[in-house]
Amino acid sequence: MGQLCDFCGEQRPMVYCRSDAACLCLSCDRNVHSANALSKRHSRTLLCDGCSSQPAIVRCIDEKASLCHNCDWNRHGRSIPTSGHKRQSISCYSGCPSASELSKNWSFLLDIPPTEDSHCEQGLGLMRIEEESVSKFMCPPGNSSTGEQASASNMDDIGNVDKLNSWSGPSAVDAFPSSGNQPAGSVDSTAPKLCNTGTDGFGMCENDEFYDEFSVEDVDLNFDNYNEYFGTSRNHSEQLFDDAEIDSMFDVKNPSSANENHLDEFPAEDCKAQPASSNVVSTDSVKSNPRCRSPKVCFLARHGHSSLSLSFSGLTGESSAGDYQDCGVSPTLLMGEPPWCHSGAGNPAFTSASRETAVKRYQEKKKARKFEKKIRYESRKARADVRRRVKGRFVKAGEAYDYDPLCQTRSF
DNA sequence: CCACAAGAGTGAACCACAAAACAGC
DNA sequence: TTGCTGTTTTGTGGTTCACTCTTGT
Numbered sequence: 001m002g003q004l005c006d007f008c009g010e011q012r013p014m015v016y017c018r019s020d021a022a023c024l025c026l027s028c029d030r031n032v033h034s035a036n037a038l039s040k041r042h043s044r045t046l047l048c049d050g051c052s053s054q055p056a057i058v059r060c061i062d063e064k065a066s067l068c069h070n071c072d073w074n075r076h077g078r079s080i081p082t083s084g085h086k087r088q089s090i091s092c093y094s095g096c097p098s099a100s101e102l103s104k105n106w107s108f109l110l111d112i113p114p115t116e117d118s119h120c121e122q123g124l125g126l127m128r129i130e131e132e133s134v135s136k137f138m139c140p141p142g143n144s145s146t147g148e149q150a151s152a153s154n155m156d157d158i159g160n161v162d163k164l165n166s167w168s169g170p171s172a173v174d175a176f177p178s179s180g181n182q183p184a185g186s187v188d189s190t191a192p193k194l195c196n197t198g199t200d201g202f203g204m205c206e207n208d209e210f211y212d213e214f215s216v217e218d219v220d221l222n223f224d225n226y227n228e229y230f231g232t233s234r235n236h237s238e239q240l241f242d243d244a245e246i247d248s249m250f251d252v253k254n255p256s257s258a259n260e261n262h263l264d265e266f267p268a269e270d271c272k273a274q275p276a277s278s279n280v281v282s283t284d285s286v287k288s289n290p291r292c293r294s295p296k297v298c299f300l301a302r303h304g305h306s307s308l309s310l311s312f313s314g315l316t317g318e319s320s321a322g323d324y325q326d327c328g329v330s331p332t333l334l335m336g337e338p339p340w341c342h343s344g345a346g347n348p349a350f351t352s353a354s355r356e357t358a359v360k361r362y363q364e365k366k367k368a369r370k371f372e373k374k375i376r377y378e379s380r381k382a383r384a385d386v387r388r389r390v391k392g393r394f395v396k397a398g399e400a401y402d403y404d405p406l407c408q409t410r411s412f
Numbered sequence: 413c414c415a416c417a418a419g420a421g422t423g424a425a426c427c428a429c430a431a432a433a434c435a436g437c
Numbered sequence: 438t439t440g441c442t443g444t445t446t447t448g449t450g451g452t453t454c455a456c457t458c459t460t461g462t
Contacts, residue, residue, distance in 0.1 A: 377430095379431065380429090380430070380432095383429075383430060384428095384429090391426090392426080394428035395427070396429090397429085
């Protein structure tokens with residue numbers, strides 16, 4: 001028996017809401033996300049037909065299946081025979097589109113059984129896909145997702161761009177950068193295509209068969225999902241970083257390595273190029289990830305949101321892995337996730353809810369760290385409390401002292 | 413606008429010594 | 438391998454001092 005809608009518990013879920021980390025049927029999706037203006041802004045995408053738990057990022061037309069990163073990689077990543085499948089990128093959407101409106105943009109939704117629009121149909125009249133959402137999410141014009149705007153809108157996208165530079169398999173995510181110039185809903189081969197002439201040997205040119213395998217049509221590359229990936233509004237995020245002591249966000253767990261400056265090895269340029277979303281990237285991951293040095297990645301990240309570029313010069317070593325998590329880092333990331341399981345909006349482990357709790361934990365821990373002195377040895381504290389002092393300094397037993405802890409009156 | 417002084421705020425250093433950690437047998 | 442002994446290191450708190458930052462003139 002398959003998974004059921006997280007809201008009604010009756011229908012088969014079709015949509016994954018990243019903000020809510022919920023799998024919803026189409027009806028509940030509209031109901032839930034028509035509640036208020038904020039919920040309307042939730043970025044949703046189809047649910048993976050393979051695992052039924054991850055947000056789908058590509059539609060395999062041949063298999064008639066929506067697939068997430070993992071499933072797409074598993075099915076198409078290495079298999080030469082199946083890698084020729086026609087695949088269609090699945091973009092995110094917001095607002096409250098009806099099934100018919102969705103089907104206009106995702107033709108394969110016509111396959112959806114009519115039962116999806118069932119008892120939850122009431123209130124459908126209230127739901128209209130926002131024009132803005134249509135233009136941004138559904139039908140990004142060719143000039144709307146180019147250049148800086150499309151460069152690094154979120155961690156998910158950055159991750160995909162990252163993969164471009166490192167992956168050689170024809171997974172759908174590899175087509176991400178080029179798709180930024182692709183008009184939505186179009187597989188027009190005459191459209192301008194990005195020709196990557198990087199030195200890494202990875203290039204996709206107009207007549208490249210390798211490129212032809214991709215049928216990516218549009219990409220959700222904009223900053224409207226900012227708060228979902230960074231967990232806050234832009235202003236808020238700046239405030240967060242101003243207040244959050246960046247150094248404490250990248251603590252290391254092993255005390256033995258506490259004195260190491262993990263960023264010594266990194267050029268300042270690379271580190272500064274990390275977007276604000278770096279708060280979901282551990283320094284270890286940055287350190288261990290040679291792709292961090294990729295000029296392409298850095299360029300994209302830098303242009304993603306210039307005001308959010310960070311300097312890690314203030315990093316210190318007094319940290320713990322818990323702080324990674326406290327600031328929103330997925331524990332799995334710390335443990336070395338597979339490259340296709342990047343943390344971000346596409347990863348249900350990284351949800352707004354979990355992030356909210358993570359931020360809460362971090363703030364509490366920060367508070368405790370700043371204002372509470374941790375006593376490792378109570379016996380030593382007890383000894384120090386009763387030890388005699390002169391002007392605050394310990395004195396030898398038997399010497400004249402100005403402060404007897406056992407005496408109520410103190411001399412100054 | 414700049415220079416200077418005063419005040420406020422912050423963090424490191426200091427001290428003795430018991431306990432913990434370590435090394436050698 | 439275990440236990441013992443001796444040596445070294447660590448951690449504890451109240452006060453002071455040096456330094457930085459802010460504010461006022």
